[in-house]
Amino acid sequence: MSADEAKQKMGVTPDPDAPVYPMGVAADLLGVHPRTLRIYEEEGLINPLRRGGKRFFSQSDVAWIQCLRGLIHDENISIEGVKRLLELAPCWRFKKCPDAVRKHCPGRRLRHGGGQGKGCARDGNHCERGGHCGGED
Numbered sequence: 001m002s003a004d005e006a007k008q009k010m011g012v013t014p015d016p017d018a019p020v021y022p023m024g025v026a027a028d029l030l031g032v033h034p035r036t037l038r039i040y041e042e043e044g045l046i047n048p049l050r051r052g053g054k055r056f057f058s059q060s061d062v063a064w065i066q067c068l069r070g071l072i073h074d075e076n077i078s079i080e081g082v083k084r085l086l087e088l089a090p091c092w093r094f095k096k097c098p099d100a101v102r103k104h105c106p107g108r109r110l111r112h113g114g115g116q117g118k119g120c121a122r123d124g125n126h127c128e129r130g131g132h133c134g135g136e137d
Helices: 003-009 023-030 034-042 059-074 079-088 099-103 106-110
Strands: 049-051 054-057
Touching: 023 034, 023 054, 023 059, 034 054, 034 059, 054 059, 059 079
Parallel strands: none
Antiparallel strands: 049 054
8 A cells, every 4th residue: 555545544644845856756757867957946937845955746736737837848839938928917818728627726826937936825815926827727
């Protein structure tokens, strides 16, 4: 029995925002080289938790990075282009996510861009930096 199965049997739901994956594991989950994640961090597109000099990622971070990779690789938008687009509107406007996917996307409430790596409020549509973000439908 896996740890997730054991937690479900005990009625404990895993927190998608808990930073549990070290960089190597997150890179494996995403099918990328760890350097790719470092580049995204340097560019301000992600903001992993740092503990003891090491980076840790949550399931929400992984979902956000999958969305970023979709914009970069599926839509052929450069990293600089993604940064500029995210300053103007939430990612699903460009990724064209269906409503069902968008409503449950953990990356949606996590980031909206602008190179700030700031999270969106869970209970509203305003970012920590005061702008309007991904909470709008």
